[in-house]
Amino acid sequence: QVQLVQSGAEVKKPGASVKVSCKASGYTFTSYGISWVRQAPGQGLEWMGWISAYNGNTNYAQKLQGRVTMTTDTSTSTAYMELRSLRSDDTAVYYCARGELLGDFDYWGQGTLVTVSS
Amino acid sequence: QSVLTQPPSVSGAPGQRVTISCTGSSSNIGAGYDVHWYQQLPGTAPKLLIYGNSNRPSGVPDRFSGSKSGTSASLAITGLQAEDEADYYCQSYDSSLSGPAVFGGGTQLTVL
Secondary structure, eight states, X not given: OOEEEEOOOEEEOXXXXXXXXXXXXXXXXXXXXXXXXXXXXXXXEEEEEEEETTTOOEEEOGXXXXXXEXXXXXXXXXXXEXXXXXXXXXXXXXXXXXXXXXXXXXXXXXXEEEEEOO | OOSBBOOSEEEEXXXXXXXXXXXXXXXXXXXXXXXXXXXXXXTSOOEEEXXXXXXXXXXXXXXXXXXXXXXXXXXXEOSOOGGGOEEEEEEEEOSSTTOSEEEBOOEEEEEO
């Protein structure tokens, strides 16, 4: 069965960076892309960006350009999302989700809470 | 402010039918891009409910259905059950700088 398992919760200070991992299993990793979606406390879903696990092509949300980097390691079927220059409003649950750029997200990770606080 | 507009909340009694609207524009739904729907139960990750406007993934009850017309889409839930109480989100593609993937603001469904 398809599974996306994310790394554990993080607490970071403003200005720091965080890197969240998403390990895939149960399917051919390079056959699908991975999107990252975040959800601030009590708020809705916000798409952050997408990476092709086939060739590493990326597409980031304009508001995060310059602060976010998405990568994959095909040898371990793991996707990564790094967010830099963290601010308090980056506090959110971060999800990885399987899917193509123009399509739906059919499987989701369990979420990783990132708290940014001084 | 979300690119796709959903009502903040809807409610219905067990057994009733409710609909949740998702209103977009000519740069997303109206441009012909597919709409997908997700259900998020409290404290859990979203789950794909409807894809490609009206298709249900395996395991999703046929009480859930989706439709799309013009610049809007709708999710209908018939035979409302207590376990349907959740947040529902629509998602599509947007060709403006807001995208490409965009979500609605979400609708909280309360089963009375």
